[in-house]
Amino acid sequence: MVEPELRDGRSDGLMRQTICKMKICLGICVLIIIVPIFTIIGIRSNCAKPVACSEDWFGVRDKCFYFSNDTRNWTASKMFCSLQKSELAQIDTQKDMEFLKRFAGTDMHWIGLSRKPEDSWKWTNGTTFNN
Known part of the structure; x- marks a missing residue:
């Protein structure tokens, strides 16, 4: 069977191949644009979002x-924090420690770490201290 020629002299099979190649190129272009966009969105959603703190508090x-x-x-400090719907500071990371050292300066402040005799150190939220 002979393929019918189109007005411009090309055959129907060649036209289908051309359309198929164009669709593949278009699909690749869309992926090149969409993949980085979703990657950036995914990375930004994993970033820590700044917390909104009350006046006189540091976030x-x-x-x-x-x-x-x-x-x-x-x-009394623990009770004061409870009345503020908060807890004494819990130091979870080295960055927390650096922040507290920088802002507390040489003043003395309480943190939420305590222990009963013969017991391990615990934070006020009940988690065990792990240095």
């Missing part, structure tokens, strides 16, 4: 810190 990654100027013992 660091996903935490808010408050440095009180009042003098209290550990128990």
Whole structure:
């Protein structure tokens, strides 16, 4: 069977091949554009979002810190934090430690670490201290 010629002299089979190649090129171009966009969106969604802290509080990654100027013992400080719907500071990372050292300066502040005699150190949220 002889393929019918189109007006411009090309055969129908050649036209189909050309269309197929164009579709493949278009698909590749779409992938080249879409893959980086979704990669960037995925990376940005994994980044830590800044936390909104109350006035006089310092936001660091996903935490808010408050440095009180009042003098209290550990128990009263823990109670004060509870009334603020918060806890004494828990140091989870080296970055937390660096932040606290920088902002606390030479002043003394309580953190949420305590222990009962013959027991291991625990944070106020109940997790065991792990240095």
